Every structure is written in structure tokens, then in C-alpha cells.
Amino acid sequence: MNDFVAKPVTRAKILSVLRTFFPTTPLDQNNDLLNLGQLSPVLSDLGADLFLELLGQLSIDGMALKQCVDHELEEQNHALFEPKLHALKGASGTMGLSRVAHQAQELRDLSTISSDRILGLLTLLDDSIEAAQKFVKETVLPA
16 A cells, blocks of 8 residues: 555554555445454454454354254253344444444343344344455455
8 A cells, every 4th residue: 555644543544554455345335244444444453364264263153052042942941042133233343244243232231132232233243244245255265
């Protein structure tokens, strides 16, 4: 990059420079699954390989949450979801999966959680991971 950004540097300024070199995709414009202002610096710090590996781990964590949905909801033990939702919110927010983080927090705030809400969150997680993987492959990894 050969663009100059004066101090103080904000994420918004960095994002505007990045978008000069990496224009947004229709996916980013249509549904905002990703927060590129958060994702881009994390991706830059970690590198593409580690970032993709962490997305894979996030997917595994989502599958583990899905496996325990029926058992925990049958027992009406919603407190068991709290640490899982907290971890999912933190990891997804850090990696730029903003809608997942927001929805996980919304579920944490509810007094009762339906299996449909959890499964909706997991579908959103899968879609967001796919969008992040696509972003990395299109902007960072060589063709």
C-alpha cells in the first residue's frame, strides 16, 4: 500500500484505505455479516492461515453447541448455555463476525432460550464463517 494516513489512525480510516485496495463485495453490502473494520486488522495480525484455522475452530465450537441443545433445553437449564454463548460472542466479535456476536449477546439476555433461536444462531455462524473464508481467499490468498 502506498497511501498515507495521518495520526490519529482509527479503524474507520484504516478500513477506508483497505477498501481502496480491496473493494467491498456484494455480500458485505447486502447483509453485513462481517465487520471488516474488526476483521481486517485481526487478519493482518494473525495471517491468513491462522485466521482460517481459528474460523475452523469456531465452526467446531458451533457444532458442539448444537449437540448439547436438545439435552440442555429438555432440562430447562439455561445457565449451561451462558458460558457457551459468552465464548461464542467473544470469539466471533473479535474475528469480525459482528452479527453472530450481536445475536449471541441477545440470547444471553433472554430468560428462556428456544432451540429454534440457538439453531438460528448456528446457521448465522455457518454463513458468517463462509463469508469470512471467502473474504480471506479473495483478498489475501493468491489465486
